[in-house]
Amino acid sequence: MPEAWYPQEIRDNGFNADYTNGHSRMEAVKKHFTVGFFHSDYNIGVRGYFQWLIARDGQVYQFAEADAVCFDSGEWNDAGPGIEISYMPGVDDAIFTDAALESARALCRWLSVEWSVPLVDWTGGRIDEWTGFRGFIDHRELVQTEQHVDFWPDDAWQFIIASDVPEQEDDMQTLFTPNNLQNYYYDPEVGMVYVESMPAGTFVIAQISQADFDRMNKVSTVDVAALNVNVAIAIQSSKGTQGTRDANVHAAVSAISRFFA
Numbered sequence: 001m002p003e004a005w006y007p008q009e010i011r012d013n014g015f016n017a018d019y020t021n022g023h024s025r026m027e028a029v030k031k032h033f034t035v036g037f038f039h040s041d042y043n044i045g046v047r048g049y050f051q052w053l054i055a056r057d058g059q060v061y062q063f064a065e066a067d068a069v070c071f072d073s074g075e076w077n078d079a080g081p082g083i084e085i086s087y088m089p090g091v092d093d094a095i096f097t098d099a100a101l102e103s104a105r106a107l108c109r110w111l112s113v114e115w116s117v118p119l120v121d122w123t124g125g126r127i128d129e130w131t132g133f134r135g136f137i138d139h140r141e142l143v144q145t146e147q148h149v150d151f152w153p154d155d156a157w158q159f160i161i162a163s164d165v166p167e168q169e170d171d172m173q174t175l176f177t178p179n180n181l182q183n184y185y186y187d188p189e190v191g192m193v194y195v196e197s198m199p200a201g202t203f204v205i206a207q208i209s210q211a212d213f214d215r216m217n218k219v220s221t222v223d224v225a226a227l228n229v230n231v232a233i234a235i236q237s238s239k240g241t242q243g244t245r246d247a248n249v250h251a252a253v254s255a256i257s258r259f260f261a
């Protein structure tokens with residue numbers, strides 16, 4: 001089982017800890033800001049309204065298990081957890097401080113690794129909870145009885161998903177453009193290339209060594225047969241019919257295979 005508590009948090013078991021309101025589906029992680037100040041934000045967390053609060057100094061507080069149902073988003077409560085950035089519009093000059101953004105990046109990447117939530121951001125406008133989207137979604141993109149307008153800025157999301165070697169990522173972007181793969185990044189810590197095909201949400205992961213990744217970026221024609229690449233994992237989107245999902249996974253795998261083989 002994945003870890004229910006984020007390792008770098010300060011834990012304060014709130015109202016919805018111990019699964020008071022059951023388990024969520026862990027499909028979508030909802031991105032919020034609080035419209036509040038830290039102490040009141042914190043008390044709302046204790047009352048069960050979200051999993052994580054990221055303070056402006058970057059400290060992460062957790063009030064319930066990652067897969068516990070909290071009260072962050074009405075109809076969407078059981079779709080997955082919520083992350084709140086402590087932010088008061090009109091007082092704080094930006095949604096994220098640098099420290100909060102670093103913490104959000106680490107938390108989102110932990111959710112991706114530990115809970116297999118794709119590092120994909122929904123950008124298609126408000127959707128219903130049963131659309132089957134898997135990934136991260138702004139509160140302002142949710143269809144709810146009481147609709148909200150909070151969100152994380154796109155540049156913050158780009159920082160969260162960015163490779164640690166951005167200049168190499170730019171080279172790879174060019175290589176992948178002919179395919180319908182719209183986003184990918186390389187994580188040298190785990191030696192993985194992640195490829196996402198939106199809007200289907202298909203998520204393909206290829207393993208590649210740092211040395212081979214560096215070689216790919218130094219030459220325009222690569223002897224790919226010599227690369228030690230293993231296109232290993234395809235996580236299907238839950239969106240669309242089974243046939244659509246199969247086709248999307250197949251298209252993504254064949255696209256990346258054409259490049260690597």
Ligand SMILES: [Zn+2]
Nearest residue numbers: 032139148150
């Ligand atoms: Zn919200």
